[in-house]
Amino acid sequence: MMRIAVAGGGGLGYLLATQLSQAANAYNVVVLSRLARPEFAQLDVQLHVVDYHDLASLTFALQGVDLVISTISGQEQLNLINVAARGRVRTFVPSEFEGSLSRRPSHNDPLDRGSSQAIDLLKRWAQQSRMKYTIFSCGVFMERFHPCGLGYLNIGIGSGISSAGEYLVDVNSATAEYAERDSKGRTVRICLSSVYDVVRFLVAAIDLGTEKWPSEFTMRGDRMTLRELVDTCSFVRNVVFDRQTRSFADLQAYLHHYAQIGDISRVAYYQRLLATANGRYDFSRATLNEAMERSDLVDMPPLKLSQWLMNMWQSM
Incomplete structure (x- = not known):
């Protein structure tokens, strides 16, 4: 059984953990959180309260983990990458969801927030260890x-x-x-995607098999x-x-x-x-959409913006 660690217990991390715990395939899900989160008690997941600056704490939490999905950034994510690569983690998904890599500035990116440092570190570990990485780019939420x-x-x-x-x-x-x-x-x-579709497609991609993943998947609803x-x-x-x-x-x-x-x-x-x-959030080809169309793992296509807006207004 694949063991998956989701780093970050709030927001996107919570949505990912929820979807993974309810997936058709049985996954052993671990959530890494800075704080105790009682809302996870209703899910079939393990919660580890960790200090991302305590490498021993991270090493213990990642024992037996095959895949890490990060929703954190900065030095905390860098520490997580280093510990994951030194352990048995085979695949790392960094917190890089909005915007395709090919459309980002190669230097002096004002919206970087540590992204380039994390990606450079993942590239180095991919050459030195067995840990691969995949970025899921979805345009704008x-x-x-x-x-x-x-x-x-x-x-x-x-x-x-x-x-x-x-x-x-x-x-x-x-x-x-x-x-x-x-x-x-x-x-x-x-390009635009609903957060919920990104989570749904990411989980479906795991069902597809991480060994088939490229270094970047692009997806969009519109x-x-x-x-x-x-x-x-x-x-x-x-x-x-x-x-x-x-x-x-x-x-x-x-x-x-x-x-x-x-x-x-x-x-x-x-x-x-x-x-x-400058085109940061635009790409002509959606490779994850194409992969899902070739499989039977997603029963509904991602929402168009008009559908998402109508659903949102009707629910308010």
């Missing part, structure tokens, strides 16, 4: 456009995208700000232009959105202005818009 933001799932708090209106569209105030074209005049597109994204939000809400369409140069000017006056939150906001205009 649709839940960013929830009226309560990603924060209602306890996701995105550390990266400044947990509240409504902190990225592209504010469905509550019916406003949007974005660049329709990139620096070369090409139409900007974006792909559209930014104008189409706002049109979809406007249609579902039946409200005309106030659109602030910017040129690529406008976004750069706003970023420079807020950097000069030291407004860190607005700097981060325009960095996200510029990254989107």
Whole structure:
């Protein structure tokens, strides 16, 4: 029986542990958490309270683990990678879900938050040990456009995208700000996935067999232009959105202005818009979707944005 460790007990970690514990295949699921979490008592999982800076504690918690799925970042994830590679862990999934690797800046990435360091470390261990790694890239979480933001799932708090209106569209105030074209005049597109579909497809990929995994899987529920994204939000809400369409140069000017006056939150906001205009969250091929279509492990395709929005509004 495969033993799977999910690092992080809140938000995405909780959703992953829940789905894995209910999977058709029997998996031995271990959740690594900084805190005791009574909500896991109802699930068929083991909970280990760990200190990610205590390597002995991590080594004990990862005993017998075949696959690690991380939802943590920074030095804590680096410590986890090192301990996993020195143990018997065969595959590591880092906390790198939004955005394809090929579309990220090779250096000076303002949205990095330790990502490049973690990926470089995984590449080194892949050469030195038997531990492989796979990144699941899904574009942008649709839940960013929830009226309560990603924060209602306890996701995105550390990266400044947990509240409504902190990225592209504010469905509550019916406003949007974005660049329709990139620096070369090409139409900007974006890939989107629901958090729940990402979890569902990741679990199905485990059923498929981790030995077949590439170093990166891409998946999406939808792909559209930014104008189409706002049109979809406007249609579902039946409200005309106030659109602030910017040129690529406008976004750069706003970023420079807020950097000069030291407004860190607005700097981060325009960095996200510029990254989107640069194609960070777009990819033409969804390899995990293709793998699932060839198998019979997923009974329903991932949600389109319009379906997700309608479901969300009807449930409120």
